[in-house]
Amino acid sequence: MSQPGLRTLRGPVHILGVPLDIGQTVRGTDVGPAAIRYAGLLRRVRELGINAEDLGNLEVPLSSAVDASQIVATIAEVCERLRDRVEASVRSGAVAITLGGDHSVAIGSVAGTLRAAPAGLLWIDAHGDFNTPETSPSGNVHGMPLAVLLGHGDSRLLRVCEGIGLEPHQVALVGIRQLDAREREHLGKAGVHVFTMRDIDERGMGTVAHEAIERVSSAGRVHVSLDIDVLECPDCGGRLRFVAAILLSSAIRGILRHLGLPSDPVQLAPARAPPERDDAWAC
Numbered sequence: 001m002s003q004p005g006l007r008t009l010r011g012p013v014h015i016l017g018v019p020l021d022i023g024q025t026v027r028g029t030d031v032g033p034a035a036i037r038y039a040g041l042l043r044r045v046r047e048l049g050i051n052a053e054d055l056g057n058l059e060v061p062l063s064s065a066v067d068a069s070q071i072v073a074t075i076a077e078v079c080e081r082l083r084d085r086v087e088a089s090v091r092s093g094a095v096a097i098t099l100g101g102d103h104s105v106a107i108g109s110v111a112g113t114l115r116a117a118p119a120g121l122l123w124i125d126a127h128g129d130f131n132t133p134e135t136s137p138s139g140n141v142h143g144m145p146l147a148v149l150l151g152h153g154d155s156r157l158l159r160v161c162e163g164i165g166l167e168p169h170q171v172a173l174v175g176i177r178q179l180d181a182r183e184r185e186h187l188g189k190a191g192v193h194v195f196t197m198r199d200i201d202e203r204g205m206g207t208v209a210h211e212a213i214e215r216v217s218s219a220g221r222v223h224v225s226l227d228i229d230v231l232e233c234p235d236c237g238g239r240l241r242f243v244a245a246i247l248l249s250s251a252i253r254g255i256l257r258h259l260g261l262p263s264d265p266v267q268l269a270p271a272r273a274p275p276e277r278d279d280a281w282a283c
Protein backbone atom coordinates (compact mmCIF):
# COMPACT_ATOMS: atom_id res chain seq x y z
CA MET A 1 0.00 0.00 0.00
CA SER A 2 1.50 3.33 -0.91
CA GLN A 3 0.42 6.78 0.18
CA PRO A 4 1.12 9.99 -1.70
CA GLY A 5 4.21 11.82 -0.47
CA LEU A 6 5.65 8.80 1.33
CA ARG A 7 8.51 6.70 0.09
CA THR A 8 9.29 3.11 0.80
CA LEU A 9 12.82 2.26 1.86
CA ARG A 10 14.60 0.01 -0.62
CA GLY A 11 18.02 0.35 0.91
CA PRO A 12 20.79 -0.16 0.89
CA VAL A 13 21.03 -0.75 4.62
CA HIS A 14 24.55 -0.94 6.07
CA ILE A 15 24.90 -2.93 9.31
CA LEU A 16 27.98 -2.32 11.46
CA GLY A 17 28.69 -3.96 14.84
CA VAL A 18 30.52 -2.13 17.64
CA PRO A 19 31.25 -4.66 20.42
CA LEU A 20 32.19 -2.03 23.00
CA ASP A 21 31.61 -2.68 26.71
CA ILE A 22 33.94 -0.29 28.53
CA GLY A 23 31.34 2.50 28.86
CA GLN A 24 29.91 0.70 31.90
CA THR A 25 31.04 -1.59 34.69
CA VAL A 26 28.75 -4.53 33.86
CA ARG A 27 30.37 -6.64 31.14
CA GLY A 28 28.50 -8.42 28.37
CA THR A 29 27.40 -5.87 25.76
CA ASP A 30 30.43 -6.85 23.65
CA VAL A 31 28.44 -9.87 22.41
CA GLY A 32 25.40 -7.72 21.51
CA PRO A 33 26.22 -7.47 17.76
CA ALA A 34 26.71 -11.25 17.51
CA ALA A 35 23.40 -11.90 19.28
CA ILE A 36 21.46 -9.53 17.03
CA ARG A 37 23.02 -11.14 13.94
CA TYR A 38 22.29 -14.61 15.31
CA ALA A 39 18.64 -13.56 15.74
CA GLY A 40 18.56 -13.08 11.95
CA LEU A 41 18.72 -9.31 11.44
CA LEU A 42 20.19 -9.46 7.92
CA ARG A 43 17.72 -12.12 6.75
CA ARG A 44 14.77 -10.23 8.22
CA VAL A 45 15.75 -6.91 6.64
CA ARG A 46 16.20 -8.67 3.28
CA GLU A 47 12.81 -10.36 3.67
CA LEU A 48 11.30 -6.86 3.69
CA GLY A 49 12.65 -6.47 0.16
CA ILE A 50 15.43 -4.15 1.32
CA ASN A 51 18.95 -4.48 0.01
CA ALA A 52 21.14 -4.91 3.12
CA GLU A 53 24.84 -5.46 3.64
CA ASP A 54 26.65 -6.53 6.82
CA LEU A 55 29.92 -4.60 7.06
CA GLY A 56 31.17 -6.68 10.01
CA ASN A 57 32.44 -5.23 13.28
CA LEU A 58 34.45 -2.13 14.02
CA GLU A 59 37.69 -3.10 15.74
CA VAL A 60 37.31 -2.42 19.47
CA PRO A 61 39.82 -3.17 22.28
CA LEU A 62 38.89 -5.80 24.85
CA SER A 63 37.88 -4.38 28.22
CA SER A 64 40.71 -6.34 29.87
CA ALA A 65 43.21 -4.44 27.71
CA VAL A 66 41.97 -0.98 28.72
CA ASP A 67 43.24 0.61 31.91
CA ALA A 68 40.58 2.57 33.88
CA SER A 69 42.45 5.82 33.23
CA GLN A 70 42.25 5.17 29.46
CA ILE A 71 38.50 4.45 29.21
CA VAL A 72 37.30 7.88 28.08
CA ALA A 73 40.13 8.33 25.56
CA THR A 74 39.51 4.83 24.17
CA ILE A 75 35.77 5.43 23.79
CA ALA A 76 36.50 8.74 22.05
CA GLU A 77 38.87 7.00 19.64
CA VAL A 78 36.37 4.19 18.86
CA CYS A 79 33.54 6.71 18.42
CA GLU A 80 35.64 8.81 16.04
CA ARG A 81 36.19 5.81 13.78
CA LEU A 82 32.51 4.84 14.07
CA ARG A 83 31.44 8.41 13.22
CA ASP A 84 33.51 8.34 10.01
CA ARG A 85 32.10 4.93 8.97
CA VAL A 86 28.47 5.99 9.60
CA GLU A 87 29.01 9.30 7.82
CA ALA A 88 30.44 7.48 4.79
CA SER A 89 27.47 5.05 4.74
CA VAL A 90 24.89 7.83 5.01
CA ARG A 91 26.65 9.98 2.39
CA SER A 92 26.64 7.01 0.02
CA GLY A 93 22.84 6.97 0.32
CA ALA A 94 22.64 4.03 2.74
CA VAL A 95 20.71 3.72 5.98
CA ALA A 96 23.25 2.92 8.73
CA ILE A 97 22.36 0.48 11.50
CA THR A 98 24.95 0.36 14.28
CA LEU A 99 24.74 -2.64 16.63
CA GLY A 100 26.04 -1.92 20.16
CA GLY A 101 27.82 -2.33 22.34
CA ASP A 102 27.12 -0.10 25.30
CA HIS A 103 25.29 3.16 24.67
CA SER A 104 28.44 5.27 24.47
CA VAL A 105 28.67 4.12 20.81
CA ALA A 106 25.82 6.55 20.03
CA ILE A 107 28.29 9.44 20.38
CA GLY A 108 29.92 8.16 17.18
CA SER A 109 26.87 6.89 15.30
CA VAL A 110 24.70 9.97 15.85
CA ALA A 111 27.64 12.28 15.07
CA GLY A 112 28.18 10.37 11.80
CA THR A 113 24.52 10.71 10.81
CA LEU A 114 24.49 14.44 11.57
CA ARG A 115 27.76 15.16 9.78
CA ALA A 116 26.21 13.72 6.64
CA ALA A 117 23.01 15.83 6.87
CA PRO A 118 20.71 17.41 9.49
CA ALA A 119 18.45 14.97 11.39
CA GLY A 120 16.31 14.74 14.50
CA LEU A 121 17.08 12.25 17.28
CA LEU A 122 14.65 9.83 18.89
CA TRP A 123 16.29 8.40 22.03
CA ILE A 124 14.38 5.39 23.36
CA ASP A 125 15.73 4.47 26.78
CA ALA A 126 14.76 3.72 30.39
CA HIS A 127 17.39 6.31 31.44
CA GLY A 128 18.18 9.83 30.29
CA ASP A 129 21.86 9.26 29.44
CA PHE A 130 22.24 12.97 30.17
CA ASN A 131 24.90 12.84 32.87
CA THR A 132 28.23 14.63 32.75
CA PRO A 133 31.37 13.73 34.75
CA GLU A 134 30.15 16.34 37.30
CA THR A 135 26.61 14.95 37.72
CA SER A 136 27.14 11.20 37.23
CA PRO A 137 26.92 9.07 40.40
CA SER A 138 28.81 6.20 38.67
CA GLY A 139 31.12 8.01 36.23
CA ASN A 140 30.17 5.48 33.51
CA VAL A 141 30.26 6.93 30.00
CA HIS A 142 27.17 4.95 28.87
CA GLY A 143 25.13 7.32 31.09
CA MET A 144 26.47 10.38 29.24
CA PRO A 145 26.12 10.07 25.43
CA LEU A 146 23.03 12.26 25.00
CA ALA A 147 24.61 15.05 27.07
CA VAL A 148 27.76 14.83 24.92
CA LEU A 149 25.73 15.00 21.69
CA LEU A 150 24.13 18.21 22.99
CA GLY A 151 27.49 19.73 23.91
CA HIS A 152 27.96 18.85 27.60
CA GLY A 153 30.73 16.67 29.00
CA ASP A 154 34.34 15.55 28.67
CA SER A 155 36.25 17.52 26.03
CA ARG A 156 37.67 14.34 24.44
CA LEU A 157 34.13 13.08 23.77
CA LEU A 158 32.88 16.52 22.71
CA ARG A 159 35.55 16.63 20.00
CA VAL A 160 33.97 13.55 18.34
CA CYS A 161 30.73 15.42 17.73
CA GLU A 162 32.10 18.92 17.23
CA GLY A 163 29.97 21.01 14.89
CA ILE A 164 27.11 18.52 14.46
CA GLY A 165 24.62 21.25 15.37
CA LEU A 166 22.12 19.10 17.28
CA GLU A 167 19.63 21.28 19.18
CA PRO A 168 17.56 20.14 22.21
CA HIS A 169 14.26 20.80 20.38
CA GLN A 170 15.29 18.22 17.74
CA VAL A 171 15.56 15.48 20.40
CA ALA A 172 12.86 13.43 22.14
CA LEU A 173 13.40 10.91 24.90
CA VAL A 174 10.89 8.05 25.05
CA GLY A 175 10.39 5.40 27.73
CA ILE A 176 12.19 7.12 30.60
CA ARG A 177 11.74 5.44 33.99
CA GLN A 178 14.65 6.69 35.99
CA LEU A 179 16.66 9.90 36.04
CA ASP A 180 19.42 10.76 38.51
CA ALA A 181 18.54 13.86 40.55
CA ARG A 182 21.10 16.20 38.99
CA GLU A 183 20.58 14.67 35.57
CA ARG A 184 16.85 15.49 35.81
CA GLU A 185 17.64 19.11 36.65
CA HIS A 186 20.20 19.36 33.83
CA LEU A 187 17.80 17.79 31.30
CA GLY A 188 15.02 20.19 32.31
CA LYS A 189 17.32 23.19 31.83
CA ALA A 190 18.49 21.92 28.44
CA GLY A 191 14.88 21.78 27.21
CA VAL A 192 14.88 18.25 25.78
CA HIS A 193 11.36 16.81 25.63
CA VAL A 194 10.92 13.73 27.80
CA PHE A 195 8.14 11.15 27.35
CA THR A 196 8.21 8.97 30.45
CA MET A 197 6.88 5.46 30.98
CA ARG A 198 4.09 7.12 32.92
CA ASP A 199 3.14 9.15 29.84
CA ILE A 200 3.05 5.91 27.87
CA ASP A 201 0.90 4.15 30.50
CA GLU A 202 -1.50 7.07 30.84
CA ARG A 203 -1.76 8.33 27.26
CA GLY A 204 -0.90 5.21 25.27
CA MET A 205 2.15 4.43 23.15
CA GLY A 206 0.39 5.26 19.89
CA THR A 207 -0.14 8.89 20.96
CA VAL A 208 3.31 9.24 22.54
CA ALA A 209 5.12 7.73 19.54
CA HIS A 210 3.20 10.01 17.17
CA GLU A 211 4.04 13.14 19.23
CA ALA A 212 7.68 12.17 19.67
CA ILE A 213 8.17 11.51 15.96
CA GLU A 214 6.39 14.78 15.11
CA ARG A 215 8.86 16.65 17.35
CA VAL A 216 12.00 15.17 15.85
CA SER A 217 11.14 14.92 12.16
CA SER A 218 11.31 18.58 11.10
CA ALA A 219 14.67 17.99 9.39
CA GLY A 220 13.10 15.24 7.27
CA ARG A 221 15.47 12.61 8.69
CA VAL A 222 15.51 10.90 12.06
CA HIS A 223 18.20 8.92 13.87
CA VAL A 224 16.72 6.38 16.32
CA SER A 225 18.85 5.25 19.25
CA LEU A 226 17.29 2.29 21.03
CA ASP A 227 18.55 1.17 24.43
CA ILE A 228 17.23 -2.35 24.98
CA ASP A 229 16.82 -1.54 28.68
CA VAL A 230 13.54 0.12 27.73
CA LEU A 231 12.22 -3.43 27.35
CA GLU A 232 13.86 -4.75 30.50
CA CYS A 233 15.31 -2.61 33.23
CA PRO A 234 16.45 -4.65 36.25
CA ASP A 235 17.72 -1.63 38.18
CA CYS A 236 14.58 0.47 37.82
CA GLY A 237 11.78 -2.08 37.88
CA GLY A 238 9.30 -3.07 35.20
CA ARG A 239 9.55 -2.65 31.49
CA LEU A 240 7.72 -1.51 28.42
CA ARG A 241 4.70 -3.75 28.08
CA PHE A 242 4.67 -6.09 25.13
CA VAL A 243 1.84 -4.28 23.36
CA ALA A 244 3.52 -0.90 23.86
CA ALA A 245 6.76 -2.33 22.45
CA ILE A 246 4.91 -3.55 19.36
CA LEU A 247 3.26 -0.14 18.90
CA LEU A 248 6.62 1.56 19.28
CA SER A 249 8.21 -0.76 16.71
CA SER A 250 5.45 -0.06 14.25
CA ALA A 251 5.88 3.70 14.79
CA ILE A 252 9.62 3.32 14.17
CA ARG A 253 8.91 1.25 11.10
CA GLY A 254 6.75 4.15 9.97
CA ILE A 255 9.78 6.44 10.18
CA LEU A 256 11.89 3.91 8.33
CA ARG A 257 9.35 3.78 5.53
CA HIS A 258 8.93 7.53 5.30
CA LEU A 259 12.24 9.11 6.15
CA GLY A 260 15.07 6.63 6.22
CA LEU A 261 16.37 5.46 9.57
CA PRO A 262 19.90 5.40 10.83
CA SER A 263 19.68 3.54 14.15
CA ASP A 264 21.67 1.88 16.90
CA PRO A 265 20.27 -0.89 19.04
CA VAL A 266 22.56 -0.93 22.07
CA GLN A 267 23.11 -2.42 25.53
CA LEU A 268 22.08 -5.96 24.58
CA ALA A 269 23.95 -8.33 26.89
CA PRO A 270 22.69 -11.86 26.16
CA ALA A 271 25.23 -13.54 28.44
CA ARG A 272 23.54 -11.90 31.43
CA ALA A 273 20.34 -13.88 30.89
CA PRO A 274 20.16 -16.89 33.19
CA PRO A 275 19.03 -20.03 31.33
CA GLU A 276 15.57 -20.05 32.93
CA ARG A 277 14.84 -16.50 31.77
CA ASP A 278 14.91 -15.28 28.22
CA ASP A 279 14.11 -11.68 29.10
CA ALA A 280 16.95 -10.58 31.40
CA TRP A 281 19.32 -9.45 28.74
CA ALA A 282 19.55 -5.70 28.93
CA CYS A 283 21.86 -3.53 30.97
Ligand SMILES: [Mn+2]
Pocket residue numbers: 103125127129142227267
Ligand atom coordinates in the same frame (compact mmCIF):
# COMPACT_ATOMS: atom_id res chain seq x y z
MN1 LIG B 1 21.11 4.29 27.29
